[in-house]
Amino acid sequence: MKKILLTLSFSALVLSAPLYAAGDAAAGKAISATCVACHGMDGNSAAPNFPKIAGQHEGYLYKQLMDFKTGKRVDPTMVGMVAALSKKDMRDLAAYYAGQTGSKGTTAEDQLALGQMIYRSGNATTGVSACAACHSPTGAGNPQANFPQLSGQHATYTASQLQQFAKGTRANDAGSMMRVIARKMSDAEMKAVSEYIQGLQ
Ligand code: HEC
Ligand code: HEC
Known part of the structure; x- marks a missing residue:
């Protein structure tokens, strides 16, 4: 029992230490x-x-x-x-x-509804996970887990990364976390969620 507790507290220490x-x-x-x-x-x-x-x-x-x-x-x-x-x-x-401040962007009105739905809820029918679960509701991400900030990013760049994850030409995501999700997304969903992210703040 003591050994288990020791192991647990050790893992907690490792997890909370900076990765760099x-x-x-x-x-x-x-x-x-x-x-x-x-x-x-x-x-x-x-x-x-x-x-x-x-x-x-x-x-x-x-x-x-x-x-x-x-x-x-x-x-x-x-x-x-x-x-x-x-x-x-x-x-x-x-x-x-x-240490610099990221600039903000806007979301094209016609992409808002679908983009927001994918970001906040995913697509239960096709198994696309909600982006907010890892990248946070505001798009700030999670530095401890190495989930990047997305808010304000150019939609063109975001969509190109989603396409690359889907094709596997970008494959540096730990545990294939992004490839698994992007493969299930339609082009329309990628476009809409990228527009939504551009306007997130
Ligand atoms: C299970 C956690 C998880 C979920 C859910 C998730 N992501 Fe990610 N995402 C990651 C990780 C981890 C990375 C970083 C990959 C790396 O280390 O290069 C990432 C990276 C990205 C990047 C690359 C950012 C950049 O600056 O190049 C984009 C774009 C992205 N995610 C969009 C999305 C979108 C859109 C969704 C929802 C459809 C989503 N993610 C859902 C974990 C997740
Ligand atoms: C000639 C243009 C160019 C120059 C100069 C350049 N970059 Fe880039 N950078 C890019 C492009 C294009 C990408 C996106 C690559 C992709 O599509 O995967 C990128 C991506 C990145 C990324 C990944 C961002 C993310 O969200 O995942 C970082 C970090 C980065 N560059 C840092 C730098 C730094 C630091 C320098 C200077 C030492 C630099 N870049 C110089 C064009 C450039």
């Missing part, structure tokens, strides 16, 4: 000049195919940069961007962008 060593935001800012062209001055990109990275969780940002570097997440543009970066550089960049 916190970076130095000032050092990250100093090396962020190469990112500006696509992700904007403060991580709020103007072009809808380039993701906003401002205000995203530090641990998630670091994981993505590492995944691009190790080839777990494949993107021809980003692989070149991380090639020369050290782990410390990536930690520092993650700290810098996590």
Whole structure:
């Protein structure tokens, strides 16, 4: 019995410990000049195919940069961007962008009803899980679980990620969590929920 209790409290400790060593935001800012062209001055990109990275969780940002570097997440543009970066550089960049404020967006009126339904309730008929369960009702995500913030993200980028998860060309989601869901979604559902997320705040 004592042994079980010890094991349990040990797991609790491990779970509550940060998954990464916190970076130095000032050092990250100093090396962020190469990112500006696509992700904007403060991580709020103007072009809808380039993701906003401002205000995203530090641990998630670091994981993505590492995944691009190790080839777990494949993107021809980003692989070149991380090639020369050290782990410390990536930690520092993650700290810098996590400290910026993400800009808000809007939802196209004709996509609101379906988008909101998928986000909040999923689709019971086809087995699509409610996004809110992991990404939170406000789209803030859950940094401890490495569920990214989604709110305010460009709909074009979000829809492209859902398509990639469905096809399996993006496969860096732990336990296939996103691939399992995206495969069950229709194109119309992906489009609507992406529009809904763009306006979430
Ligand atoms: C030439 C354009 C370009 C430049 C410059 C660039 N990126 Fe990116 N970045 C992209 C694109 C495109 C994606 C989306 C890739 C995809 O579709 O999977 C991306 C994705 C990312 C992501 C993943 C975001 C998410 O929500 O999962 C992070 C983090 C990121 N970039 C950080 C950086 C950093 C840090 C730099 C500078 C060192 C940088 N990028 C420079 C184009 C660029
Ligand atoms: C069981 C938990 C879970 C549920 C439910 C869930 N997600 Fe996710 N989602 C994740 C995880 C984990 C990741 C991060 C994958 C990684 O580490 O790269 C993620 C990543 C994403 C990303 C990529 C974000 C980025 O910045 O690149 C998008 C977009 C996304 N989810 C949309 C959705 C939508 C839309 C729904 C509802 C239809 C949904 N998710 C439901 C766990 C979940």
